[in-house]
Amino acid sequence: xxxxxxxxxxxxxxxxxxxxxxxxxxxxxxxxWCIKAKRSLVQHYIVYMGDxxxxxxxxxxxxxxxxxxxxxxxxxxxxxxxxxxxxSAMLTPEQANQLQEHESVVSVFESKLNRLHTTHSWDFxxxxxxxxxxxxxxxxxxxxxxxxxxxxxxxxxxxxRDYGLGPVPERFKGECVTGDNFTLANCxxxxxxxxxxxxxxxxxxxxxxxxVNRQYFRSPRDSDGHGSHTASTIAGSIVANASLLGIGxxxxxxxxxxxxxxxxxxxxxxxxxxxxxxxxxxxAIHDGVDILSLSFxxxxxxxxxxxxxxxxxxxxxxxxGILVSASAGxxxxxxxxxxxxxxxxxxxxxxxDRQFRSDIHLGNSKVLKGLSLNPIKMDNWHALIYASAAAxxxxxxxxxxxxxxxxxxxxxxxxxxxxxTIEKVTENRRLKAMVIKEGGGVGMILIDHNARxxxxxxxxxxxxxxxxxxxxxxxxxxxxxxxxxxxYPTRTVLDTKPAPEVAAFSSMxxxxxxxxxxxxxxxxxxxxxTAPGVNILAAWxxxxxxxxxxxxxxxxxxxxxxxxxxxxISAVAAIIKSHYPSWSPASIMSAIMTTSTVMDNTGRVxxxxxxxxxxxxxxxxxxxxxxxxxxxxxxxxxxxxxDVVKFLCSNGASAAQLKNLTTGxxxxxxxxxxxxxxxxxxxxxxxxxxxxxxxxxxxTFYGKEATVYYASIENPEGVNVTxxxxxxxxxxxxxxxxxxxxxxxxxxxxxxxxxxxxxWKNGIQRVRTPIGLNVISTSYY
Ligand SMILES: *[C@@H]1O[C@H](CO)[C@@H](O)[C@H](O)[C@H]1NC(C)=O
Ligand SMILES: *[C@@H]1O[C@H](CO)[C@@H](O)[C@H](O)[C@H]1NC(C)=O
Ligand SMILES: *[C@@H]1O[C@H](CO)[C@@H](O)[C@H](O)[C@H]1NC(C)=O
Ligand SMILES: *[C@@H]1O[C@H](CO)[C@@H](O)[C@H](O)[C@H]1NC(C)=O
Ligand SMILES: *[C@@H]1O[C@H](CO)[C@@H](O)[C@H](O)[C@H]1NC(C)=O
Ligand SMILES: *[C@@H]1O[C@H](CO)[C@@H](O)[C@H](O)[C@H]1NC(C)=O
Ligand SMILES: *[C@@H]1O[C@H](CO)[C@@H](O)[C@H](O)[C@H]1NC(C)=O
Ligand SMILES: *[C@@H]1O[C@H](CO)[C@@H](O)[C@H](O)[C@H]1NC(C)=O
Numbered sequence: 030x031x032x033x034x035x036x037x038x039x040x041x042x043x044x045x046x047x048x049x050x051x052x053x054x055x056x057x058x059x060x061x062w063c064i065k066a067k068r069s070l071v072q073h074y075i076v077y078m079g080d081x082x083x084x085x086x087x088x089x090x091x092x093x094x095x096x097x098x099x100x101x102x103x104x105x106x107x108x109x110x111x112x113x114x115x116x117s118a119m120l121t122p123e124q125a126n127q128l129q130e131h132e133s134v135v136s137v138f139e140s141k142l143n144r145l146h147t148t149h150s151w152d153f154x155x156x157x158x159x160x161x162x163x164x165x166x167x168x169x170x171x172x173x174x175x176x177x178x179x180x181x182x183x184x185x186x187x188x189x190r191d192y193g194l195g196p197v198p199e200r201f202k203g204e205c206v207t208g209d210n211f212t213l214a215n216c217x218x219x220x221x222x223x224x225x226x227x228x229x230x231x232x233x234x235x236x237x238x239x240x241v242n243r244q245y246f247r248s249p250r251d252s253d254g255h256g257s258h259t260a261s262t263i264a265g266s267i268v269a270n271a272s273l274l275g276i277g278x279x280x281x282x283x284x285x286x287x288x289x290x291x292x293x294x295x296x297x298x299x300x301x302x303x304x305x306x307x308x309x310x311x312x313a314i315h316d317g318v319d320i321l322s323l324s325f326x327x328x329x330x331x332x333x334x335x336x337x338x339x340x341x342x343x344x345x346x347x348x349x350g351i352l353v354s355a356s357a358g359x360x361x362x363x364x365x366x367x368x369x370x371x372x373x374x375x376x377x378x379x380x381x382d383r384q385f386r387s388d389i390h391l392g393n394s395k396v397l398k399g400l401s402l403n404p405i406k407m408d409n410w411h412a413l414i415y416a417s418a419a420a421x422x423x424x425x426x427x428x429x430x431x432x433x434x435x436x437x438x439x440x441x442x443x444x445x446x447x448x449x450t451i452e453k454v455t456e457n458r459r460l461k462a463m464v465i466k467e468g469g470g471v472g473m474i475l476i477d478h479n480a481r482x483x484x485x486x487x488x489x490x491x492x493x494x495x496x497x498x499x500x501x502x503x504x505x506x507x508x509x510x511x512x513x514x515x516x517y518p519t520r521t522v523l524d525t526k527p528a529p530e531v532a533a534f535s536s537m538x539x540x541x542x543x544x545x546x547x548x549x550x551x552x553x554x555x556x557x558x559t560a561p562g563v564n565i566l567a568a569w570x571x572x573x574x575x576x577x578x579x580x581x582x583x584x585x586x587x588x589x590x591x592x593x594x595x596x597x598i599s600a601v602a603a604i605i606k607s608h609y610p611s612w613s614p615a616s617i618m619s620a621i622m623t624t625s626t627v628m629d630n631t632g633r634v635x636x637x638x639x640x641x642x643x644x645x646x647x648x649x650x651x652x653x654x655x656x657x658x659x660x661x662x663x664x665x666x667x668x669x670x671x672d673v674v675k676f677l678c679s680n681g682a683s684a685a686q687l688k689n690l691t692t693g694x695x696x697x698x699x700x701x702x703x704x705x706x707x708x709x710x711x712x713x714x715x716x717x718x719x720x721x722x723x724x725x726x727x728x729t730f731y732g733k734e735a736t737v738y739y740a741s742i743e744n745p746e747g748v749n750v751t752x753x754x755x756x757x758x759x760x761x762x763x764x765x766x767x768x769x770x771x772x773x774x775x776x777x778x779x780x781x782x783x784x785x786x787x788x789w790k791n792g793i794q795r796v797r798t799p800i801g802l803n804v805i806s807t808s809y810y
Pocket of ligand 2: 270
């Protein structure tokens, strides 16, 4: 297989392929196929030395150099010197072990690669529809700085114009680092900083120069599209008449259109090295960002917090008052959510009330519903043929039905619309259309019920159909001697129901890290929140043409993934931060979570795409984000770094594990330790409820006038929940009140979780906390 294909294969993968194969091979990603074999005895390690305690960066770097690496002196690739201490270097396992023994070294771990959480060529959302009516609120946020760790930025995009913005906030200490096709003039009052990191990637994979047939810029410039897309979703300026070749036309804007962007390019060709990410986070914390947006994560299973670079970096951000919002991943299956540490806001993806219809007009005048991003007009009628009826000589019909390369008979598909099926949910759908085009076919109908809501782009007119349309199609073909059809170009349909639905690909909880690895009684109901992540229109890199319609150069593109939902939450966080500059990251998380909704636009609980199946908080966390309500949450569940450390201690974290996060974090020998389930998180999760349990929470009031909140309870099935006191009175802003939640199990839940919630209501606000319990025994026999 040629190298270019390897990369297109990676880029159009829908889902973490490693998961589907059932294992997570370390450093065996296909990208290495295209790189000169360079891995030998040495590997790239991160040497982590804890909190920053040196007076300045230079003294850290000097101190780093003083650590002897034994005989072979290794060259440090990255120095982490600003927000935490350490370095990364190519080391042999023996050297790594030796370093581990050094007294100033906290831990030594291998730098691994993370995946960008894009599921390529999926659907869209109009950001405006998500934020209808919130124009006043959106005019805020001009001094909030959002750090985006991603694949860089295309600075000429209209989305990054700085029209109307004031001077760069003085407190910002970042830089505009220049490089390939990126000069100081590429930063402005919107893109106030831009840096890039490639040493980790190059150490792990190989030099960028060796990546074949892929354009790249050794600079913050984005050749991938992903980084421009996420950054413009967060804080893109208002751009009228934006569309993907006419599809989804409308005004494009970031959620926090006046916020500033600090760009940290640490991802290359869809992969981001731990070592580069840590370096980016070290800089971002020091530069003074308010929010960090991370649309990538490790392939499942999620590593334990103490061993995961993203969790460690995010902990330092949290400690410095920075909210980290991160994507939950696109791995479909239960217990695959990543970025689940309680100091990270973990974001799932959901659909909008909008569909991109590319319908099929049959010869009998019937119109079948199809979905895709298809701007191409088909001028004539064309004959229909099942791919299974067009098998190349020697290929079984079933094999041909998947429309893979070299399985179809060219003479049979020429000038026809070919009907293909899906073999695996992770398949490259785009490739099928390429195969048909190469064989002289003119269109494709793909029977793909499960992924049809996700907008794909193809090289020929193509559309995805579900079960309903399939039946009509089959009966037409069965009764017609010369069946013909036309595929219509995409039209946008609004107000579709039900919406939102959790996206088919969005990774699910529970958070397997906390309960299983540190034997906790308490869990968080991760993901924390869901936001639009299906068919999002945002800025694109015009040189990223690999997966676009007819490989055309685009300024705006429509893609899907939890990569796309995370920036929506980062934007909402930026707006909240501008209203409440002193709020802690936990307060912002709480405001977003407690004001979300679990209802769709039909008044029922949000379902999961494609079949609107039943969901739980393990699909959507607290619910679907409600940006306007989150600006006025009324009550807030706050917690700080000490609370997190206590939580980890009560969950059984060892001193050595804690040291990986924070040097000062010894577990105190507290005779009355705070139980882990009393960690003041805005959701309540108990992984083993033995009979009955009392859980405590504290809320802080934010409101101008005295008010009373009343508790309203949804009992999980078989559990009686009572709240004491059931009324909370507040006189003035900043007051705190604590309450007790008594959980009494009447019925075992047989290994499953049962769900409910507590909502504090005062007639204006609704402050909801979801409850998830696994009942192992009852309190009555
Ligand atoms: C990058 O800069 C080089 C040298 O100036 C130029 O030839 C090339 O066209 C530029 N590439 C892009 C995509 O702008
Ligand atoms: C929007 O852009 C299209 C071309 O992409 C152009 O034909 C159309 O006139 C524009 N509409 C407005 C209102 O500017
Ligand atoms: C600290 O992190 C490293 C790197 O992942 C890991 O190998 C080590 O086991 C961790 N230490 C503890 C005590 O968890
Ligand atoms: C058809 O597909 C099956 C299953 O994937 C495979 O084992 C077989 O080799 C294929 N046959 C041909 C002729 O491609
Ligand atoms: C199909 O395979 C042929 C060689 O057999 C190759 O030239 C062509 O590029 C492939 N097409 C696609 C879409 O992969
Ligand atoms: C949804 O329903 C269709 C048609 O009944 C079925 O083929 C498909 O497998 C279902 N998908 C899921 C994820 O349940
Ligand atoms: C549950 O509680 C009972 C009574 O307090 C105790 O005997 C039992 O061991 C507990 N079970 C578990 C699994 O902790
Ligand atoms: C729940 O417990 C409270 C207090 O113990 C009791 O008054 C109430 O009747 C119980 N509700 C149910 C449904 O058992």
